[in-house]
Amino acid sequence: MYKKLFLLIAFMSTANLFGMEEPETKETPEQKEEGILANKLINAVLTKDKGKVEFVLFTVPVDAKNIFGETALMVASKNGLKDIVRILIKAGANVYKKNYIGLTALDYAKENGHTDIVKILREAQKK
Numbered sequence: 001m002y003k004k005l006f007l008l009i010a011f012m013s014t015a016n017l018f019g020m021e022e023p024e025t026k027e028t029p030e031q032k033e034e035g036i037l038a039n040k041l042i043n044a045v046l047t048k049d050k051g052k053v054e055f056v057l058f059t060v061p062v063d064a065k066n067i068f069g070e071t072a073l074m075v076a077s078k079n080g081l082k083d084i085v086r087i088l089i090k091a092g093a094n095v096y097k098k099n100y101i102g103l104t105a106l107d108y109a110k111e112n113g114h115t116d117i118v119k120i121l122r123e124a125q126k127k
Contacts, residue, residue: 038064041072045084053087062091069100077117078108085117095124 027035037060044056053072063071073093076084085105089095098104106125109117 034064038066042075045072045076057091062093073105074108077105078112080114089124095121
């Protein structure tokens with residue numbers, strides 16, 4: 001799963017060693033703002049504080065993506081934060097959303113052995 005991401009990061013960090021230009025990012029101001037907002041929500045998720053997550057959701061779109069294309073639901077899923085996953089789904093998180101290498105929250109939960117979150121995500125997909 002992380003192989004593609006590792007290879008991309010490795011390429012970008014070694015590009016200058018071989019006299020190559022780093023790929024120019026075409027990030028729009030809207031994407032930059034989305035990344036800032038996503039980081040607010042993801043940081044709240046990582047505190048494991050349900051109240052803080054609910055509070056931040058008043059000002060941040062639930063499906064905002066960080067620079068890796070990850071949403072708060074993906075981060076909560078890979079970290080085994082079952083209660084936070086439920087809060088995000090209840091707030092309308094898109095369980096089908098993919099990051100920049102094509103992984104979903106379900107993929108993260110499976111890879112990290114969070115079977116309870118896999119069940120929650122599959123239930124949400126049925127709705």
